[in-house]
Amino acid sequence: MEIAAATEGSAPVAKTGALIVGAGPTGLTLACELARRGAPFRIVAAAGGPSTTAKAGQLHSRTLEVLEDMGALEGAEELGVRVYGMTVYAEGRRVLHSGHDDLDAPYPYELACGQDRIERLLLDLLSRLGSRVEWHSRLETIAPDGGGALATLAGAHGASRRIRARWVIGCDGARSTVRELTGGRLERAACPEEWLVGEVRLDWQQPPDEQYAFLSEEGGFAALTCQPLPQERWRLTASLPPAHRTPGHREPDPSLAGLRELFERTGATAGRLSDLSGVTIHRVARRTVERRVAGPLILAGDAAHLTSPLGGVGMNNGIQDAHNLGWKLALALEGVAGPELIDSYAAERQAIVRRPLSTSNRSHVLRSLRRPLAGELRGRLPGFLAHFDHITDRSYRDQAQISSGYRDSPIVGEEAGAPLPRAGPSDHGSQLAAWTSFARGPRAGDRAPDSPEIREGDGGPRRLFEVLAGSEHALLMFLGCEQPHAQTLATATAIARRVGDGYGSRVTAHLVVPAGRPVAGYDWPGPVILDPTEALHNRYGARGECLVLIRPDGYIGFRAQPPSFQALSRHLSGIFAPMAIVSS
Ligand SMILES: Cc1cc2nc3c(=O)[nH]c(=O)nc-3n(C[C@H](O)[C@H](O)[C@H](O)COP(=O)(O)OP(=O)(O)OC[C@H]3O[C@@H](n4cnc5c(N)ncnc54)[C@H](O)[C@@H]3O)c2cc1C
Incomplete structure (x- = not known):
């Protein structure tokens, strides 16, 4: 990443220690971490307010610990539904169950509560800590400025202002302007995947304390996961990898009728779908930026790393990025730590997101099957479950103490x-x-x-x-x-x-x-x-x-x-x- 040469401008210049660009889960977590340490910062967002849709659905066990540490967990439990495991069906038959019940952690479950609620929890905490987000503030340019950077922001009515900061942290999501402006590139993806994501009301017999996956190869491989959300709603995620399309095999139909058809095709147990909302089709591949830190610029969350919505790791990664960075940045802003500490953020978090999706549990998965699987499903199941290795891969969890650690870090x-x-x-x-x-x-x-x-x-x-x-x-x-x-x-x-x-x-x-x-x-x-x-x-x-x-x-x-x-x-x-x- 490099900053383009400075341009002249007439807008007034304000000064701060850290400029956080973006107020999604990543930016808000970082802001709370800096605010509680009394570090000088500002947080700006192009949006007019927090998310109003569920987007990412679940907080993982480790993220719940992070929120407890921050003091943001109070009230969250009431907002969400506890999810204790996952059951997998293939061609309509139950083939695998994997649970969190043996997790050696204070929160042996995931909390399904929706990203909009999590952002509001973080905003409440930020307000209690005496700070607030500057909404309607879109980053337009960044220029080098001494040891820091000069950012130009456009307001709601086009009014321009400038902020000089020692550090600029791009928490501005998948289409990160900070990343674009500074030439940061995402490493090329090998194989993009396509996911249809939507929310429905689902009346069926399955208890809402688990998530369910339904796999089928009839008419081409299809996968459907159903994750509980509060208020009897469910998040459906359906996959149709492009590499696997055949002439008679079309994209999932994003209508309620299309989802019903997919529901039947994957052999999902009898259920009645209604009240569909928030349908989107994601074409994503697991991609990571080459460098997270370059001089005064830092990338975090989706700006640094993209992942499929299937395992629900995007938001969790972002919150954990910010929790890793927060204390280091606060020390650097105070002048009691050098840039090497910020570099350790990049080393530690890149190692986590570059960790290959686990295929080491392939034989374990196949051994754990309650019924034998044949053909393509047998080959595809471990790869599919690798998206859920925080639930299904016991060796990963045991070795990594429920969350990936930093044993190879330069600062441990x-x-x-x-x-x-x-x-x-x-x-x-x-x-x-x-x-x-x-x-x-x-x-x-x-x-x-x-x-x-x-x-x-x-x-x-x-x-x-x-x-x-x-x-x-x-x-x-x-x-x-x-x-x-x-x-x-x-x-x-x-x-x-x-x-x-x-x-x-x-x-x-x-x-x-x-x-x-x-x-x-x-x-x-x-x-x-x-x-x-x-x-x-x-x-x-x-x-x-x-x-x-x-x-x-x-x-x-x-x-x-x-x-x-x-x-x-x-x-x-x-x-x-x-x-x-x-x-x-
Ligand atoms: C419909 C949908 C469904 C999803 N489902 C899932 C799921 O099931 N599981 C999962 O893990 N993930 C899911 N995701 C992804 C998940 O939402 C992201 O991983 C998560 O939001 C990342 O948080 P973030 O804070 O890094 O970025 P974001 O939440 O994207 O926040 C970006 C912030 O940057 C601001 N911004 C952007 N550009 C600028 C700019 N130029 N100047 C100033 N501010 C700017 C925005 O206003 C926003 O405040 C979904 C996403 C969508 C859209």
Whole structure:
């Protein structure tokens, strides 16, 4: 991406730190993340207001966690329908069921509530945070301006104004003007797909807590998915890949009669369709921009990556892009992080969206079939289900801790000692147990898992995510369950104090105390998390004393066993510029 040469203009110039172009789910999430950190920004949108149609339908489990962290989830549960899994029918016979019930997460389901409602939730949050969207503001040009960019915007009546910003973030959707103006290109797609999307009222026997897919090869391959929406409505998505058209095989008819025919052709169980709305035909391919960050320009959401509507990942990707970028951009705007931190946004999120659709679950899918499939359907089923690998691919979910992580990121790391000390008296059994536990725990770059039943002081049981919601970097100083209390406590408090002295409120250290230890009276002024069932220690592979640094976006940035201040500060020096350090 490059910015074209500056042109003269007479419109007045305003100044800001970050100019967010676009107020869909991506731009609104980013705005909330900057607003809650007090970072200087403006958010503009060509539209006159938020979406009024459902568009993307479902919030995935990880996105629900993100919204909880942001404080935007309150009220969302009432707006939506919980979807616990997916059942697949082939030629009218039930062949596969895959559910979220084994998901190790606080939200073991998807929430179907429609993009319009999600945008309103985010707008409400933004307003509570004291900011607002400047609607009717269309970006027209961008020019280089010192270290930043100068944007020209057209208002509702054509009035032009200019905004100078250190960063311009294009959250302006699939037809991104920021991307176009700066010559950013989407990588060429191998095979575009065509999807018919519409909403109907559907009276049938299927419970509305699952989504259903109906596949058929009679008269050519056809796929129809039915996803529940609130108020007894359903989202229908039908596919007809162009590569598979035969002369007698026409496009899906976007009328109610056409959908009824498709419903019957795919062998969908008896149902009555009525009240059709919002029918669109999407011709999309999974495409990604070559570069997300170029100087002061950043792309996020649909502007950076296009995907098919089938698996419902477009909006979820956009919200997670913005959650990854928000804390980094806030630090950069404050001047306490360099551009390398912004570059890590590009590296981390590109790796996620470039991850090939999973075909590794092909044999698993075919093995899980309740009935054997023959012919073309057998060949096509794994590819179709790859769009839903957040539901169907267990190995992907297990390995990735319900969401893709950032293990290969340039800004995550870990240090582990030897399984046994070289010399000196020690209990080798407990040392080995501690080392093994750490080796099996979630790794740097993984999503930091939740854990129930922890306590703070005299308070009742809480989840870790509740304790950490909205926090910046959180350092968990695990005392471990295997070593003497006095020794591990002394090490943990010494490191926690040095972190507090060095990084102030940018990194909050928590002592994590296992069962059988005092619940109060610690010579440590910071937060203490009691772990009476040791579930938190076990979940983090912390049978032995260790430290785990959780980033503001809920991923493990660094971990070390045994805990070491030197190792931690080496890591933090790659995140924060020297001026972020309070004192040495
Ligand atoms: C009919 C329909 C159905 C869909 N169904 C699904 C689905 O089932 N599942 C799924 O995952 N996804 C679906 N999508 C895609 C999903 O809506 C997107 O992935 C999601 O909206 C991306 O969010 P975003 O914030 O990145 O971009 P958008 O939501 O597209 O927001 C773009 C924003 O940029 C603004 N903008 C655009 N140009 C300019 C400019 N020049 N200057 C200033 N502002 C500008 C717009 O006003 C808007 O505020 C559907 C989309 C449509 C249209």
